[in-house]
Amino acid sequence: MPTAKPSSTVKTAAQPAPVPPRVTPDNPQRPYPGALIVVEGIDGSGKSTQLYLLKRWLEISGYKIHFTEWNSSPLVKSATSRGKKKKLLTPSTFSMIHAADFADRCERQILPLLQSGYLVLADRYIYTAFARDGARGCPEAWLRNLYNFAPQPDITFYFRAPLEVSINRILVGRPALKYHEAGMDLGLSLDPVESFKIFQGMILDGYDRMVATDNFVLMDGTQQVNRLQKHMRGIVRSRIDLNRYRVKP
Amino acid sequence: MSAAARKKKSVRADRNRKKAAELLENDLDLTFAKRFFDTPLPGHAPEEWTGKLIVVEGSDGSGRSTHIALLKEWLESQGFAVETMGLRRSNLIARDLDEILAHNVVTSRTLALLYATDLYDQLENRIIPALRAGLIVLADRYFFSLVARAAVRGIARGYLEKIYGMTIRPDMTFRLKVPPQIAFEREFRKNQMISFWESGRDMHLSDSLYESFVSYQSKIAGELDVLSKKYGFIEISAEGSIPRVNEALRRHVAEHLGIRSTKFTPSSALIHLWR
Numbered sequence: 001m002p003t004a005k006p007s008s009t010v011k012t013a014a015q016p017a018p019v020p021p022r023v024t025p026d027n028p029q030r031p032y033p034g035a036l037i038v039v040e041g042i043d044g045s046g047k048s049t050q051l052y053l054l055k056r057w058l059e060i061s062g063y064k065i066h067f068t069e070w071n072s073s074p075l076v077k078s079a080t081s082r083g084k085k086k087k088l089l090t091p092s093t094f095s096m097i098h099a100a101d102f103a104d105r106c107e108r109q110i111l112p113l114l115q116s117g118y119l120v121l122a123d124r125y126i127y128t129a130f131a132r133d134g135a136r137g138c139p140e141a142w143l144r145n146l147y148n149f150a151p152q153p154d155i156t157f158y159f160r161a162p163l164e165v166s167i168n169r170i171l172v173g174r175p176a177l178k179y180h181e182a183g184m185d186l187g188l189s190l191d192p193v194e195s196f197k198i199f200q201g202m203i204l205d206g207y208d209r210m211v212a213t214d215n216f217v218l219m220d221g222t223q224q225v226n227r228l229q230k231h232m233r234g235i236v237r238s239r240i241d242l243n244r245y246r247v248k249p
Numbered sequence: 250m251s252a253a254a255r256k257k258k259s260v261r262a263d264r265n266r267k268k269a270a271e272l273l274e275n276d277l278d279l280t281f282a283k284r285f286f287d288t289p290l291p292g293h294a295p296e297e298w299t300g301k302l303i304v305v306e307g308s309d310g311s312g313r314s315t316h317i318a319l320l321k322e323w324l325e326s327q328g329f330a331v332e333t334m335g336l337r338r339s340n341l342i343a344r345d346l347d348e349i350l351a352h353n354v355v356t357s358r359t360l361a362l363l364y365a366t367d368l369y370d371q372l373e374n375r376i377i378p379a380l381r382a383g384l385i386v387l388a389d390r391y392f393f394s395l396v397a398r399a400a401v402r403g404i405a406r407g408y409l410e411k412i413y414g415m416t417i418r419p420d421m422t423f424r425l426k427v428p429p430q431i432a433f434e435r436e437f438r439k440n441q442m443i444s445f446w447e448s449g450r451d452m453h454l455s456d457s458l459y460e461s462f463v464s465y466q467s468k469i470a471g472e473l474d475v476l477s478k479k480y481g482f483i484e485i486s487a488e489g490s491i492p493r494v495n496e497a498l499r500r501h502v503a504e505h506l507g508i509r510s511t512k513f514t515p516s517s518a519l520i521h522l523w524r
Contacts, residue, residue: 075355076363079345088341091291092369092415097342100362107356137291145411149358 034114035240036151038125040207041159042200043181044166046221046228050159051123053229054236058119063245066113070124073104084180091136094180098129099146106150114151119245126150127214131206135199136186155239157232158211161221163201170196287414290373300380302417303502304388306473307425308466309447310432310439311487312494315522316425317387319495320502323513324385329506332379335389339370350446357402364395365412372416380417385506392416393480397472401465402452406472421505423498424477425487429466433459492523 037054039047051067058065071080080097083089089097113120126147133143161169171177171193179185182192183199211218217235219228236242281295289295303320307313321331337343346363349355355363368391379386392413400406427435436443443458445451449465450458477484485497499511515523 075349075359076345079342079366083341088370088374090369090373092373093341093366096362096366096369096412100359100366103356103359103362107358139288139291139415142288142411142414145408148408 032114033117033244034120035154035245036110036114036120036122037236038122038153038156039159040124040127040156040216041221042166042203042207044169045159045161046225047157047159048123049225050157050219050229050232051121054232055121057233062247063119063242064117064247065119065121065245066109067121068105068109068123070128071098071101073101075104076101084178087179087185089180089185091133091138094136095129095133095138095143095146102126102129102147103149111151117245125153125156127156127207127210130210131203134206135183135202155235156214156216157219158207158216159219159221160207163197163204165222167197167200284417285415286418287411290415293377296381298380299383300386301420301506302376302380302386302388304391304393304419304422305425306390306393306422306482307487308427308429308432308469310435311425311427312491313389313425315491316495316498317389318519319515319522320387320498322515322519323499326513327508330384332375332384332386333389334371334375334386336364336394337367339367340374341370342367353445353451357399358404361395361399361404361409368392368395368416376417388419391419391422393422393473393476396476397469400472401468406475421501422480422482423501424473424482424484425494426484427487429463429470431488432466433462490524
């Protein structure tokens, strides 16, 4: 694992971001007793590993949790995968079909579970759509409206590593990049690897722009896995009253 | 004319020419921007289209599909090439939508977003290519119906209108109006039944199929009234006979396209609709 500091122009997590109000039953800002923890970042930033470890910690400690992944609703899955395979998707339909997928998961899992007092862990959330569809040319205001029904996360961890680091993690030991994953639909380059690099760079820029506006907690994706996880758990403990989510015997 | 005057005149002429060129350029961009409601679809550069988008809205039983079939034949007889579109007809997602509707497990918002996906897919792959090629696109419903359906199920109208902000503005939008009681009669006569969604059964308005249909279609009509005002629909009563209503439609279209005659008798293939 490289130990170099990210060549980032953004502030790191050492400087605390403004802390949102703690989750309490009488906080009028939250119409539900649950809490939502989100991880975001480009492919290879280490976010899924860290969320998995957070999930294991919460499970082993006996908390009520639910884990949800981007682009996983069974209702929309066949259309999405067919669209991708046959390259039927355009920037607008790519964006719309993912929004439909999210709406299904949101209204049938995320929101009801938040209402019933769960800790919901989301691997990618609406910011993935903002960064990725934004890179495909969808206007930001249009995207923000499209997802305006999404519950506000209690914590959004943004895992950031330098572009080269993330890309190397993905490219090592992977046979071939998928068409949309590499952003081949944008016509950036005929070489999938080259296209992937440019596309991931555009998405990274999109994420960086949201750090200030969307209250991201910036996480240094180049740190050692266990050290980063300790840091992540500390932030969760300080922002969320975990006792409320203990499984009652 | 003195040399000075000549020079002054030529400078003025130059300036005018420049202004005119600027105006033309701005005009072109404006035309392009006006083709879309809010913002152009991503990946679409300004260009001139000669095609026309003509939308026919109206409840089930208003005769929409019949009139579109007849309009298509009439326009073709006049030498216009026609493409048609409708809801749930995209390559991308129509089949999945059929299946989802059959199971009734979907929430209103997801359904609204899937319909939007369907419309955008047709827009990109069917409507825009047709408009670019100079065709007349006849739309058997457009996003107005979709906004109305979702709005009566509690989704904010503004939310949906913004989602459809990257769609093409129709050149004409007709609304065929018919009271829900008559629509029920026509639909029942045609299919010998009334479908679950057509009567808004998911909204639990009434246990009586008839009451549910009438109450649901009235709510939809209320939403379409609002949209009609906002988007300038041409409202046509569809209570009259098919030839009568079709004549009214042809008159409006003829005027818009500069066609002189609206005389028309359908071919033997469509004559059964002519009653």
